[in-house]
Amino acid sequence: GGIAARMEAMLNMKEYSPRLLSEDPPVMMLETFIDRDFAAEVLRVGGHDFQRSLAGFDDGHVPSRTSSTSWCNVPTCEDSAVMERFKERITSLLDCPMLNTEHLQVLRYEVGQFYKSHHDQNSPVDSPPGPRVWTFFTYLSEVDEGGETYFPYLNLTVTPKTGSAIVWPSVRNENIFEDELRTEHEAMPVRAGVKYAANFWTHLRDFQTPHAAHCGTTAVRTATERRKAVEAARVKNGGAPDGLMNAAISGVRPDDPRLRQPYRNVDKRGKEEL
Numbered sequence: 001g002g003i004a005a006r007m008e009a010m011l012n013m014k015e016y017s018p019r020l021l022s023e024d025p026p027v028m029m030l031e032t033f034i035d036r037d038f039a040a041e042v043l044r045v046g047g048h049d050f051q052r053s054l055a056g057f058d059d060g061h062v063p064s065r066t067s068s069t070s071w072c073n074v075p076t077c078e079d080s081a082v083m084e085r086f087k088e089r090i091t092s093l094l095d096c097p098m099l100n101t102e103h104l105q106v107l108r109y110e111v112g113q114f115y116k117s118h119h120d121q122n123s124p125v126d127s128p129p130g131p132r133v134w135t136f137f138t139y140l141s142e143v144d145e146g147g148e149t150y151f152p153y154l155n156l157t158v159t160p161k162t163g164s165a166i167v168w169p170s171v172r173n174e175n176i177f178e179d180e181l182r183t184e185h186e187a188m189p190v191r192a193g194v195k196y197a198a199n200f201w202t203h204l205r206d207f208q209t210p211h212a213a214h215c216g217t218t219a220v221r222t223a224t225e226r227r228k229a230v231e232a233a234r235v236k237n238g239g240a241p242d243g244l245m246n247a248a249i250s251g252v253r254p255d256d257p258r259l260r261q262p263y264r265n266v267d268k269r270g271k272e273e274l
C-alpha cells in the first residue's frame with residue numbers, strides 16, 4: 001500500500017538522514033530534517049500562544065496530557081514564510097496535498113509534564129477528512145533529562161534532538177481504514193529542561209475545507225459566512241475554486257448535475273487526489 005511506498009521513498013531522501021526505527025509498523029527517523037536555525041524560527045513563530053493542551057473528551061483538559069499547545073491557526077502564524085516553508089517540506093515529503101493537513105501545533109513540556117500513552121487516529125473513517133494517516137513530529141529542542149517519545153508496543157524510545165523528526169502511520173498499510181494500534185505512543189515526563197516539538201497531522205482526504213465549514217459540529221454560521229470561509233480555505237491551500245464541496249454547502253438542489261461530478265482535490269502541483 002501507499003504507506004510502505006512512502007516510507008521507501010523517504011529512505012532515499014539522504015539529505016534528511018533517514019533511518020527506519022521500526023519496520024512493522026514503520027516508524028521513520030529523519031535525523032536532519034531541519035537545521036537548528038530553522039527549528040528556532042519554527043518555535044519562535046509557532047510558539048506564539050501556549051495554552052493547556054487538550055485531548056479526548058469533556059472540555060479536553062485531561063489528566064493524561066499536561067503539556068501546553070500553541071496552535072498555528074491564525075494568519076500571522078499560518079501565513080508566515082517560515083511556516084509555509086516548513087509545512088511544504090513535510091507535505092512534499094509525504095506527497096500529500098496541503099488541504100489534507102491539520103493546523104500545525106507547537107508543544108511545550110515543562111518539568112513534570114507528559115502525555116500518557118495514546119493513539120493519534122481520532123477521526124471516524126466516514127468523517128469528511130477520513131482518518132489521520134500520518135503523524136509528522138519534529139523536535140524543536142533538546143531536553144536535559146526525560147521527555148522521550150516512547151512506543152510501548154515497539155519497545156522503542158526516541159530521544160528529542162533539535163531539528164530531528166519522526167514520522168509514523170496511524171492506519172495500516174494493508175487497509176487504510178483500519179487503525180494501526182501498534183503505533184500507540186507516549187511523551188515521557190520531562191525531568192529537567194524544557195521540551196518543544198511540533199505536531200503535524202495529515203488526513204486521507206481534505207481536512208481544511210470541511211474544518212472551515214464546521215461540518216459535523218454545532219457551530220452556527222450563516223450560509224454566506226460558511227461559503228466565504230470555505231472559499232478562503234480552499235484557495236489559500238491551492239484548491240480548485242469550484243467543486244462539489246462548495247456546491248454541497250451552498251445549498252444546490254440534489255439533482256444539480258454538478259453533484260454528479262466526483263469531488264477532487266487539486267494540490268499546488270496540479271496532481272489529483274481522490
Ligand SMILES: O=C(O)CCC(=O)C(=O)O
Binds near residue numbers: 107
Ligand atoms: O511529545 C511527544 O513526544 C509526543 C506527543 C504526542 O504524541 C502528541 O502530541 O500527540
Ligand SMILES: [Fe+2]
Binds near residue numbers: 118119120185
Ligand atoms: Fe500522539
